[in-house]
Amino acid sequence: MGLRFIFMLTRNDKTVSDAMTQLQAALSLGVRHIGFKDVGLPVEDLKSLNQAIQNKGATSYLEVVSLDRDSEIASARAAVEIGVDILLGGTRVDDTLPVLAGSGLEYYPFPGRITGRPSVLEGTIEEIAASARDLVSREGVHGLDLLAYRSPDQDVPQLIKAVCEAAGKPVIVAGSIADKDRIEAVHLAGAAGFTIGTAALDGEYPAAGEGLEAQLTAILRDVADLNGHLSPFGKKGLDAAFGTFSETWSPRVAGQVNDMQIKLAKFQGAFTWHFHEREDEMFMVHRGRLLMRFRDREEVIDAGEFIVVPHGVEHCPVALTDICEVVLLEPATTVNTGTASDERRMEELESV
Ligand code: NI
Numbered sequence: 001m002g003l004r005f006i007f008m009l010t011r012n013d014k015t016v017s018d019a020m021t022q023l024q025a026a027l028s029l030g031v032r033h034i035g036f037k038d039v040g041l042p043v044e045d046l047k048s049l050n051q052a053i054q055n056k057g058a059t060s061y062l063e064v065v066s067l068d069r070d071s072e073i074a075s076a077r078a079a080v081e082i083g084v085d086i087l088l089g090g091t092r093v094d095d096t097l098p099v100l101a102g103s104g105l106e107y108y109p110f111p112g113r114i115t116g117r118p119s120v121l122e123g124t125i126e127e128i129a130a131s132a133r134d135l136v137s138r139e140g141v142h143g144l145d146l147l148a149y150r151s152p153d154q155d156v157p158q159l160i161k162a163v164c165e166a167a168g169k170p171v172i173v174a175g176s177i178a179d180k181d182r183i184e185a186v187h188l189a190g191a192a193g194f195t196i197g198t199a200a201l202d203g204e205y206p207a208a209g210e211g212l213e214a215q216l217t218a219i220l221r222d223v224a225d226l227n228g229h230l231s232p233f234g235k236k237g238l239d240a241a242f243g244t245f246s247e248t249w250s251p252r253v254a255g256q257v258n259d260m261q262i263k264l265a266k267f268q269g270a271f272t273w274h275f276h277e278r279e280d281e282m283f284m285v286h287r288g289r290l291l292m293r294f295r296d297r298e299e300v301i302d303a304g305e306f307i308v309v310p311h312g313v314e315h316c317p318v319a320l321t322d323i324c325e326v327v328l329l330e331p332a333t334t335v336n337t338g339t340a341s342d343e344r345r346m347e348e349l350e351s352v
Contacts, residue, residue: 002227003183004193005219006033006061006172009049011198013065013118014040019049022201022212027056029216035061035088035195038078050082063145063174063195064090067114076100088145088172088195097140106142108172111135111163114147119175121151125159129166136167143169143192149176160189178204180222187226238286241352242266242325249344251328251336252352263328264352265336267319274338275314281330282308283317288324292317 007026009019015036016022026034034053036046046062053060062084064075072090076099079087086106090096093109100107111132113122121128128151135141144167148156164171170192177183178199186194199205200215207218241254241264248268255262267290283290284306292299292307293316300320301307306327309315317326337345 003187003191003223004033004172005031005223006035006193006195007031007200007216007219008061008063008195008197009034009036010040010063011201013037015046015049016040016201019045020052023049023052025212026216027052027058029213029220031216031220032058033061033193034058035063035197037063037065038075038082039065043078043082046078046082050084054083054085059086060084061086061088063088067091067117067119069095072096073099079105086142088174093135093138093141097138100140107140108143108145108170109135109141111144111146111167112151119147119150121147125154125162128159129162132163132171133166136169141169143167144171146171146173146191147175148173148186149182157185157189160186160191164190179206180226183219183222184226238264238325238327242286244352245350248323249336250346251349253349254327254352256332257329259331259333260329261332261334263330263349265326265328267317267324267326268322270318271316272337272340272342272344273314273316274340274342276311276334276338278311279331279334280308280310281328281334282306284327284329286325286327288319288321290317290324290326291320 009015009022019036019041023034036049050060062079064072066072066075069092072092073095076087076096080099080103086108088108090109091114112128115122132144135144146163148160151159160173173186173191173194177194177196183194196219200212203215205215205218207214236254245252248266251263251265253261254264285301285303287303290301292301295314299307335345335347
């Protein structure tokens with residue numbers, strides 16, 4: 001599973017008053033993990049937020065703020081009443097687990113000793129890792145919420161790494177992340193995810209424009225990049241993409257869908273007869289006309305039409321117009337000339 005970005009609808013440990021508006025913006029951009037706190041809005045409003053998150057198939061989180069026992073128990077009760085998917089934070093596992101029993105909620109408490117407000121994580125790396133090991137051994141604890149950057153005088157990546165290794169369960173790093181370097185450090189250290197709230201709401205994340213949408217777009221782009229997705233969330237125009245190159249018979253990678261690649265190619269004249277042992281290929285004509293020759297017949301594909309050539313079937317594409325622009329969808333392992341060797345064989349493709 002890739003790194004999880006959890007967008008917190010909170011500022012200074014409180015759920016923001018316009019959380020529903022911010023939530024709609026986040027959901028429309030494709031944010032899949034969204035959290036809030038049980039402080040700042042009435043419980044009925046929090047229920048509406050939770051419902052809106054879950055209706056979109058996203059995962060909801062409630063993070064415990066309070067440091068005293070009674071309010072921590074109250075937060076756990078609120079999490080059950082609201083119906084969130086995951087309860088983040090808190091340190092009183094013995095008091096919280098009975099409240100959560102049978103609710104189906106996942107629970108990610110804080111390892112280590114938490115003091116003060118804003119919270120500080122105290123102890124050495126060894127002590128915090130020992131606390132992590134102890135917590136995850138409890139039935140009903142599904143992961144941990146680590147205040148890594150609230151730990152003074154620590155090597156933070158070392159701390160995250162030690163806690164992830166000790167836990168062997170998902171570790172979410174909460175607090176004080178506001179740029180790609182920190183997200184990358186969290187990712188490399190083995191964490192399952194991280195939260196950003198105030199920094200995005202206040203426009204602190206480096207982004208191309210103003211406002212929350214630009215903030216979330218930048219974070220989603222950076223997370224997609226770290227997760228190794230070739231296609232970040234963002235549209236691509238075919239006219240513009242085809243305009244970036246002029247070489248013929250030289251496919252460019254425009255995106256990736258799991259193991260499949262979307263390639264753009266300009267055809268001119270006839271290609272070479274070939275087939276692919278394993279890969280099926282889709283040819284969709286964007287501009288121009290394409291003739292697909294088979295040994296027993298031919299098909300003409302016009303702009304807006306496509307043809308799928310199954311693996312094992314010999315074929316020879318021919319441009320019927322001077323240049324024919326084609327969108328290909330095929331497994332990333334596909335080589336353009338298949339089993340044939342031709343000077344137009346391309347193994348390393350550029351991206352557009
Ligand atoms: Ni082919």
